Amino acid sequence: MILGALEAGGTKMVCATGDEFGNITDCVKIPTTGPEETMEKIVEYFGDKHIKALGVAAFGPVEVHRESPNYGKILETTKESWKYFDLVGSLSSLNVPINLETDVGGSLIGEAWLGAGRDVKSLLYLTVGTGIGAGIMVDGHVIHGMLHPEAGHVLIERCEGDNAKSVCAYHDNCVEGLASGTAIRSRYGIPANELLDREEVWELEADYIAKALVNYIMVVSPERIILGGGVMHVKELFPLIRQKVKKYVNNYLVTRPLEDMDTYIRPAGLGDNQGIIGCLKLAGEVVL
Amino acid sequence: MILGALEAGGTKMVCATGDEFGNITDCVKIPTTGPEETMEKIVEYFGDKHIKALGVAAFGPVEVHRESPNYGKILETTKESWKYFDLVGSLSSLNVPINLETDVGGSLIGEAWLGAGRDVKSLLYLTVGTGIGAGIMVDGHVIHGMLHPEAGHVLIERCEGDNAKSVCAYHDNCVEGLASGTAIRSRYGIPANELLDREEVWELEADYIAKALVNYIMVVSPERIILGGGVMHVKELFPLIRQKVKKYVNNYLVTRPLEDMDTYIRPAGLGDNQGIIGCLKLAGEVVL
Numbered sequence: 417m418i419l420g421a422l423e424a425g426g427t428k429m430v431c432a433t434g435d436e437f438g439n440i441t442d443c444v445k446i447p448t449t450g451p452e453e454t455m456e457k458i459v460e461y462f463g464d465k466h467i468k469a470l471g472v473a474a475f476g477p478v479e480v481h482r483e484s485p486n487y488g489k490i491l492e493t494t495k496e497s498w499k500y501f502d503l504v505g506s507l508s509s510l511n512v513p514i515n516l517e518t519d520v521g522g523s524l525i526g527e528a529w530l531g532a533g534r535d536v537k538s539l540l541y542l543t544v545g546t547g548i549g550a551g552i553m554v555d556g557h558v559i560h561g562m563l564h565p566e567a568g569h570v571l572i573e574r575c576e577g578d579n580a581k582s583v584c585a586y587h588d589n590c591v592e593g594l595a596s597g598t599a600i601r602s603r604y605g606i607p608a609n610e611l612l613d614r615e616e617v618w619e620l621e622a623d624y625i626a627k628a629l630v631n632y633i634m635v636v637s638p639e640r641i642i643l644g645g646g647v648m649h650v651k652e653l654f655p656l657i658r659q660k661v662k663k664y665v666n667n668y669l670v671t672r673p674l675e676d677m678d679t680y681i682r683p684a685g686l687g688d689n690q691g692i693i694g695c696l697k698l699a700g701e702v703v704l
Numbered sequence: 705m706i707l708g709a710l711e712a713g714g715t716k717m718v719c720a721t722g723d724e725f726g727n728i729t730d731c732v733k734i735p736t737t738g739p740e741e742t743m744e745k746i747v748e749y750f751g752d753k754h755i756k757a758l759g760v761a762a763f764g765p766v767e768v769h770r771e772s773p774n775y776g777k778i779l780e781t782t783k784e785s786w787k788y789f790d791l792v793g794s795l796s797s798l799n800v801p802i803n804l805e806t807d808v809g810g811s812l813i814g815e816a817w818l819g820a821g822r823d824v825k826s827l828l829y830l831t832v833g834t835g836i837g838a839g840i841m842v843d844g845h846v847i848h849g850m851l852h853p854e855a856g857h858v859l860i861e862r863c864e865g866d867n868a869k870s871v872c873a874y875h876d877n878c879v880e881g882l883a884s885g886t887a888i889r890s891r892y893g894i895p896a897n898e899l900l901d902r903e904e905v906w907e908l909e910a911d912y913i914a915k916a917l918v919n920y921i922m923v924v925s926p927e928r929i930i931l932g933g934g935v936m937h938v939k940e941l942f943p944l945i946r947q948k949v950k951k952y953v954n955n956y957l958v959t960r961p962l963e964d965m966d967t968y969i970r971p972a973g974l975g976d977n978q979g980i981i982g983c984l985k986l987a988g989e990v991v992l
Contacts, residue, residue, distance in 0.1 A: 477958075491958065492958040538849040552923070554845075554847045555847075557842075557843065559925075561842065561924055562926060562927045563957060563959050565924065565925055566956070567922055567923050568922075569922045569956060570919045570923060571860065571919060571952065572859065572861070573859065573860070573877060574861070586953075586954045586955065586956040587952075631858045631859060632923055634853065634856075634858045635920055635923045636847060636849055636853065636924060637848065637849030637850045637851050637852055637854070639849060664859065664875075665874075666874045666875060668857060669765075669851060669854065670779065670780040671851050673850050674850075
């Protein structure tokens with residue numbers, strides 16, 4: 417069965433075909449420009465692929481509740497031309513069922529299905545890249561609530577002496593504002609990958625991510641946390657983050673998963689393909 | 705149908721009977737002392753009530769996963785004599801099906817069933833009393849994850865100039881440590897109800913609760929937040945909290961529920977009976 421997968425990001429659109437087992441058979445990247453132009457190219461790509469359904473993981477905020485009048489639309493984004501654009505509607509000419517998730521929701525589903533979260537039912541996937549976002553699964557279901565998690569915007573305490581300007585336009589001390597790739601570049605003036613030998617950079621970074629993780633743990637108590645995204649390619653962050661999560665939890669929670677931190681907080685298992693693989697899963701779920 | 709309800713708290717045990725519509729027909733309070741003595745009185749109370757099932761909402765941490773070998777046990781508590789006490793096992797002589805939740809989980813269920821959360825599917829119930837705790841419902845289901853939420857221990861930023869010692873033995877700046885009833889009493893040397901005319905007390909209190917709420921909103925995106933517990937009897941807190949949540953969200957999230965803050969953040973609808981009513985619901989779910 418041929419399925420379509422669309423990872424709709426703010427800078428690029430990854431379009432792929434694959435099967436119901438998560439095998440990717442073809443993949444192209446289209447730069448995200450204006451919505452009409454971009455969607456035309458996407459529809460053209462999928463037009464002759466004979467897909468049975470399309471899974472979409474979209475940048476947001478995006479309305480994922482089917483019962484909402486805004487279903488399938490991008491909401492209040494800073495990308496002006498995409499504000500209230502009807503993403504799902506613009507794909508209707510493909511004439512296939514569409515299953516929509518948030519971008520991190522798609523990655524979460526991929527990791528839960530075939531990646532580092534295969535063996536648990538309650539899971540948090542955090543991406544630390546240009547921005548920070550989380551997808552959360554509880555008892556096998558991705559949670560949405562009123563909108564969907566915006567966990568990159570949890571408020572955390574700054575470390576003493578860190579007076580860098582937050583890169584979040586809304587919050588002076590959310591984790592995205594202080595610890596995203598954009599925040600690292602803004603704080604030091606050079607991108608993260610040119611700072612690899614600067615220990616203090618990663619101490620601070622790990623501290624902020626750990627504080628956010630502790631808050632996620634206290635609120636949703638996930639059985640596992642998977643960390644992905646560009647910044648997490650810096651493998652040295654993992655032991656630092658684990659150690660700081662332990663420090664901040666401070667033995668308050670005694671659970672089996674927390675006893676084995678190397679398993680509890682771990683890298684993504686699908687390289688950078690969890691999003692597309694998650695979209696294949698989403699597509700498979702709505703095949704008529 | 706006669707159902708049993710047990711709200712097992714750290715200071716008192718509320719035992720009640722009622723029906724499958726949430727009507728309470730009888731209710732007694734038993735002080736929580738040592739586990740054997742306390743449970744004997746509870747078993748005696750329910751022994752002649754002809755209940756068909758028992759719903760239990762227990763202080764914790766408590767193991768609520770049926771598949772766990774520790775199911776029904778109190779876990780690592782500071783109440784030494786209750787540590788690893790088999791709460792559900794100690795009720796087995798009643799010979800009725802038992803349905804166990806956390807204390808706040810029980811209150812959440814009560815409010816979701818017949819209280820201030822009747823009309824939503826995704827809900828957070830926060831109790832601000834001696835301690836602080838939250839129960840979280842997503843799509844009609846109470847979430848547990850690895851253990852269960854311990855949302856009173858989210859880490860928040862202290863307000864400038866607040867150097868009071870946290871009353872949480874584990875965290876220097878969790879919301880329970882800084883804003884529980886115990887924290888108020890510790891900070892000012894007198895209990896909350898003698899501080900009603902001290903504006904700065906409630907400004908600070910509202911600030912800390914608001915910071916915690918913003919974090920819950922960013923993580924689970926509840927459709928409504930219900931605030932209960934002794935401290936929330938101070939009604940003046942509600943407008944302050946709403947205003948500060950608005951300030952800290954800072955227009956980042958644009959959703960219909962957030963536009964109507966008086967409905968979004970509201971007092972409990974069942975007085976102080978949500979726990980017992982939640983237990984009746986729990987009992988009704990397991991009648992054979």
